[in-house]
Amino acid sequence: MSSLWEQRAARNEALFREVNENIARLEERHGTTSDPVYICECANAACAEQIAIDAETYSRVRAGARYFFVKAGHQEAELERVVETHDDYLVVEKTGAAGDVAEQTQS
Numbered sequence: 021m022s023s024l025w026e027q028r029a030a031r032n033e034a035l036f037r038e039v040n041e042n043i044a045r046l047e048e049r050h051g052t053t054s055d056p057v058y059i060c061e062c063a064n065a066a067c068a069e070q071i072a073i074d075a076e077t078y079s080r081v082r083a084g085a086r087y088f089f090v091k092a093g094h095q096e097a098e099l100e101r102v103v104e105t106h107d108d109y110l111v112v113e114k115t116g117a118a119g120d121v122a123e124q125t126q127s
Contacts, residue, residue, distance in 0.1 A: 023117075029063035029099055030114065030121035033088055036061040037126075040089070044078060060109075062094035069094070071109040081111050085126040086119045088112050 040058040047056040056078070060069040069091045081087045081104075088100070089109050095102055099118040104111035114122045 026099060026117045027121060029096065030118040031125065032063055032065045033061050033099075033114070033118070034122060034125035036067075037082075037088060037122075040078075041082070044075075044082070047075070058089060060091045060094055061088040062090040063096050063099060064094065067091075067094065073109065077106075084113075085123040086114045088114065088122070 036059055040061065043056060043058055055072040055074045057070045057072050058078070060067050060071060062069075071089055071091060073089060078089075081089065087103070088111070090112055091108070092105075092110055095110055095112050099116070100112035100114050102110050103113045113119070
């Protein structure tokens with residue numbers, strides 16, 4: 021059984037993912053010369069750290085409902101495992117209840 025904290029954290033992360041998907045849509049329409057800047061998709065609702073992610077990586081990772089972008093040090097071992105390490109960010113896969121919530125909330 022999942023804890024209330026896990027469920028809330030997963031919903032926060034899903035909300036950040038939704039914001040980033042809106043940023044990606046705007047970027048696709050208007051484009052820039054640099055990598056788009058997204059917000060960290062960690063469990064901390066107060067986090068507003070920014071991450072520059074190239075369009076190819078963003079699309080590849082976003083294809084999986086359980087995958088999120090977080091700043092290094094923002095990962096939560098109880099909720100996720102690191103699957104990729106980049107210079108400025110990590111790609112994490114949500115596990116357990118957090119993964120289930122991520123799949124249910126993917127738009």
